[in-house]
Amino acid sequence: MTSMPRGGAADVTAAAVRRRRAVAAVGAVSAGLLVLSACDKPTPLATITVGRSSVSSEATCGGEGKTLQTAALTKCLQDKNVKSIKVDPDETVRFGVDPDIADKRWTILMNGQPLTEDSDKTYRTIPGSVFFNAQYGAQGNSTVVSIKAGNGKKSGTAVTGLWNFKFKKDD
Incomplete structure (x- = not known):
């Protein structure tokens, strides 16, 4: 059986979650910018x-x-x-x-x-x-x-x- 220092598995999991969140945030911002660039600017009210x-x-x-x-x-x-x-x-x-x-x-x-x-x-x-x-x-x-x-x-x-x-x- 391999041994890992106590709490080491939690560090790897937290880092993976942070990376996934960062990638998701970048994707959401990119999609939002793409949608906005396709829209016409509304005329004044x-x-x-x-x-x-x-x-x-x-x-x-x-x-x-x-x-x-x-x-x-x-x-x-x-x-x-x-x-x-x-x-x-x-x-x-x-x-x-x-x-x-x-x-x-x-x-x-x-x-x-x-x-x-x-x-x-x-x-x-x-x-x-x-x-x-x-x-x-x-x-x-x-x-x-x-x-x-x-x-x-x-x-x-x-x-x-x-x-x-x-x-x-x-x-």
């Missing part, structure tokens, strides 16, 4: 908050910093598959955008028409009644509101991203 409800969305069109062509912009403004939120006309509607959007200067559109001047702030508020007022171009009990990202130039005409939302009147 725009968030609408009314009272205690909110909805966030990535760009409906663009959002990666490239200028959108007029035809693509027109098609995007007509997209019906957008997130919606109920808006009480007596509530304040809060618009929040990621700093990436604010850096490009952004404008709020209602039914495709500018509702505000462009801004480089990350947050704006507008009374809910505006979105259902015929004076501002509203028709009926719903309206499409968009956040349009520019190219960073004040009063610039280029559009680099569009985030669309549908506002439904909540009485």
Whole structure:
């Protein structure tokens, strides 16, 4: 019978376990990096908050910093598959955008028409009644509101991203 110093077998087993754990950790990190490299970077988020409800969305069109062509912009403004939120006309509607959007200067559109001047702030508020007022171009009990990202130039005409939302009147 061979003899091993007392506790020697435990040392060999612990070393093997540490090696297996290290190999598993390296494999997991490598797999994670591989998966991440295959993914597209998400576009910045725009968030609408009314009272205690909110909805966030990535760009409906663009959002990666490239200028959108007029035809693509027109098609995007007509997209019906957008997130919606109920808006009480007596509530304040809060618009929040990621700093990436604010850096490009952004404008709020209602039914495709500018509702505000462009801004480089990350947050704006507008009374809910505006979105259902015929004076501002509203028709009926719903309206499409968009956040349009520019190219960073004040009063610039280029559009680099569009985030669309549908506002439904909540009485």
